[in-house]
Amino acid sequence: MLEIFDIYLLEAVINGILLGGVLALLALGLNLIFGVIDVTWICYAELVMIGMYGMYYMVQYFGMSYYAAAPIAILLVAALGALLHFLVIAPLLDAAPINQLLATGGVLFVLQSFATVAFGIDFRNLGIRLPILAMGDMHFSYSRLLAFGAALVGMIAVYIFMTRTFTGTAIRAISQDRQIMALMGVDTKKIYIYTSALGGALAGLAACLLVLQYDVHPFVGLSFGPITFLICVLGGLGNFVGGFVAAFLFAEIISLGGLFSDLEWGYVLAFAFFILMMFIRPAGLLARRS
Amino acid sequence: MNQRHILIAVIGAALVALPFVYRDPYHLHILVLILIWSFAYTSWSVMGRFGLVSLGHGGFMGVGAYVTVLLWNHLGISPWLGIPIALVCAGALALVVAYPCFRFRITGHYFALVTLALSGIVLQVITATRDYTGGSLGYTPERTKGSHILALQFDDKVVWYLIALGVWAAGLLIWHWVDRSMSRYAMEAISEDEDAAAAAGVNVTFEKLRITVISALMTALAGALYGQYQMFISPDTVSGIAVSLQMVFAAVVGGIYVALGPTVGAIITILLAEILRIGFGTKAVGWDNLVYGVLLILFIIFLPKGILGSLLARLKSPTKH
Numbered sequence: 211m212l213e214i215f216d217i218y219l220l221e222a223v224i225n226g227i228l229l230g231g232v233l234a235l236l237a238l239g240l241n242l243i244f245g246v247i248d249v250t251w252i253c254y255a256e257l258v259m260i261g262m263y264g265m266y267y268m269v270q271y272f273g274m275s276y277y278a279a280a281p282i283a284i285l286l287v288a289a290l291g292a293l294l295h296f297l298v299i300a301p302l303l304d305a306a307p308i309n310q311l312l313a314t315g316g317v318l319f320v321l322q323s324f325a326t327v328a329f330g331i332d333f334r335n336l337g338i339r340l341p342i343l344a345m346g347d348m349h350f351s352y353s354r355l356l357a358f359g360a361a362l363v364g365m366i367a368v369y370i371f372m373t374r375t376f377t378g379t380a381i382r383a384i385s386q387d388r389q390i391m392a393l394m395g396v397d398t399k400k401i402y403i404y405t406s407a408l409g410g411a412l413a414g415l416a417a418c419l420l421v422l423q424y425d426v427h428p429f430v431g432l433s434f435g436p437i438t439f440l441i442c443v444l445g446g447l448g449n450f451v452g453g454f455v456a457a458f459l460f461a462e463i464i465s466l467g468g469l470f471s472d473l474e475w476g477y478v479l480a481f482a483f484f485i486l487m488m489f490i491r492p493a494g495l496l497a498r499r500s
Numbered sequence: 501m502n503q504r505h506i507l508i509a510v511i512g513a514a515l516v517a518l519p520f521v522y523r524d525p526y527h528l529h530i531l532v533l534i535l536i537w538s539f540a541y542t543s544w545s546v547m548g549r550f551g552l553v554s555l556g557h558g559g560f561m562g563v564g565a566y567v568t569v570l571l572w573n574h575l576g577i578s579p580w581l582g583i584p585i586a587l588v589c590a591g592a593l594a595l596v597v598a599y600p601c602f603r604f605r606i607t608g609h610y611f612a613l614v615t616l617a618l619s620g621i622v623l624q625v626i627t628a629t630r631d632y633t634g635g636s637l638g639y640t641p642e643r644t645k646g647s648h649i650l651a652l653q654f655d656d657k658v659v660w661y662l663i664a665l666g667v668w669a670a671g672l673l674i675w676h677w678v679d680r681s682m683s684r685y686a687m688e689a690i691s692e693d694e695d696a697a698a699a700a701g702v703n704v705t706f707e708k709l710r711i712t713v714i715s716a717l718m719t720a721l722a723g724a725l726y727g728q729y730q731m732f733i734s735p736d737t738v739s740g741i742a743v744s745l746q747m748v749f750a751a752v753v754g755g756i757y758v759a760l761g762p763t764v765g766a767i768i769t770i771l772l773a774e775i776l777r778i779g780f781g782t783k784a785v786g787w788d789n790l791v792y793g794v795l796l797i798l799f800i801i802f803l804p805k806g807i808l809g810s811l812l813a814r815l816k817s818p819t820k821h
């Protein structure tokens with residue numbers, strides 16, 4: 211017999227794991243961009259927001275089914291990622307890293323206000339309500355389970371792409387040594403565009419999954435964007451495995467913190483944990499001490 | 501040099517005399533806002549110019565504004581005492597976050613993202629403690645009737661204009677003082693190469709900490725003044741990531757390497773927002789930020805020194821070459 215509190219606790223733990231899946235997906239995309247191009251896209255969550263709007267309009271206005279709209283949304287955000295690299299990052303590749311960071315901050319403003327101007331500030335949702343799965347006394351929404359499953363599949367697909375294809379191998383090689391790879395006959399410009407598109411595609415996938423759980427509005431990116439950066443830094447920027455571990459750690463802290471108090475305190479705890487960890491392990495969770 | 505001092509004195513006298521000659525309340529209001537935000541942007545650029553890009557200044561500003569108003573409303577402590585307490589809080593916060601950052605060599609991207617976490621924390625704490633702070637709906641200092649020196653509440657915009665002018669001038673003086681001090685050379689050496697700077701005898705951690713705390717204190721003061729002037733603060737206007745980015749944006753557009761750069765940035769951004777607001781009314785929601793964002797990207801790509809910085813460089817270069 212489980213006590214009622216234990217049931218809530220277990221439910222929070224499992225919900226934390228489910229939340230962690232999507233966060234890990236976002237962190238993977240951001241880490242990929244950072245690891246290969248050495249740029250942090252501050253506007254990453256805003257790409258997700260645009261993808262969520264894409265899903266909303268395709269499903270609600272054009273009457274497409276969710277599963278038909280999802281691949282289009284993923285392609286759309288992938289194209290947006292490539293475009294972002296081509297228009298903003300490519301001219302700044304040799305500039306100071308801080309300038310690149312600030313330029314993507316400008317893109318954040320542009321995307322947010324573009325959404326405000328084009329779509330208005332109303333909260334919108336797909337109108338799809340997936341059923342709730344009851345297991346004993348615990349309740350889990352199917353949308354979270356689906357998100358977790360799809361995020362895992364997405365991450366495995368990226369892993370296979372990175373290890374089994376020529377382009378993937380070239381991407382990994384560039385993240386190890388930027389200068390040498392150009393001498394080896396790899397077209398770095400092309401690889402950068404591919405990587406940006408892949409990062410965008412991951413944001414698009416996250417958008418398809420998040421739109422099932424959250425309403426879309428122009429500032430929705432602010433509710434999970436900062437968390438994603440913190441996860442990447444906590445795991446060590448560019449460290450894929452570290453980002454994965456950090457995503458689940460963070461999700462558990464938010465979920466369990468929210469159990470004892472309001473959700474905001476979950477976030478406060480997670481942020482405080484982050485700052486604490488920066489003191490203990492400044493180079494990331496899994497980094498070796500030098 | 502003497503000519504320059506006279507010029508500064510004349511401009512200063514003209515700025516002080518302005519509200520006694522010209523009293524249009526709306527224009528004075530815009531001027532006060534420009535001065536307060538110029539001061540905030542200047543305080544960001546005090547550290548930003550050395551490559552210490554902080555996205556946590558929204559947090560310091562929020563602490564300055566909220567601590568002052570909370571002390572007044574709940575404990576009845578006058579802002580004259582409340583503002584110093586708020587400054588101490590912001591300074592302590594800056595120390596707590598910045599010391600480990602600098603000690604463990606968290607620089608560049610990492611520093612920007614750690615400080616981003618700081619603005620996130622402050623925003624979430626304000627929202628989470630909504631029983632005291634009003635949460636995301638905002639918060640108003642309790643009014644006293646009419647002007648009240650003790651409560652630091654004045655109905656007369658001229659008083660506020662003079663206060664803001666004084667604080668803004670003090671901000672420029674601090675900027676100038678840092679620019680002329682040994683700290684500047686130490687900080688420039690640090691931003692080029694920390695190891696080399698340390699080898700040359702620069703106390704890297706201490707120099708960075710000092711500049712960060714100065715910057716945080718100034719920003720908190722800007723937040724407190726903004727709260728007292730507007731008599732309304734909300735997490736969106738004085739805290740959080742959007743405010744931090746706005747500071748960076750305005751400073752970069754104006755130019756972070758020249759003293760008046762952030763002021764030029766504040767004039768441009770505030771006038772732009774006001775013109776769009778008057779021209780388009782409620783339809784303007786979003787348009788101002790859209791223009792900001794595009795400008796920011798264009799500036800960083802084509803004019804990384806900012807408007808004023810590039811202008812001054814162009815004026816100077818013919819004489820140099």
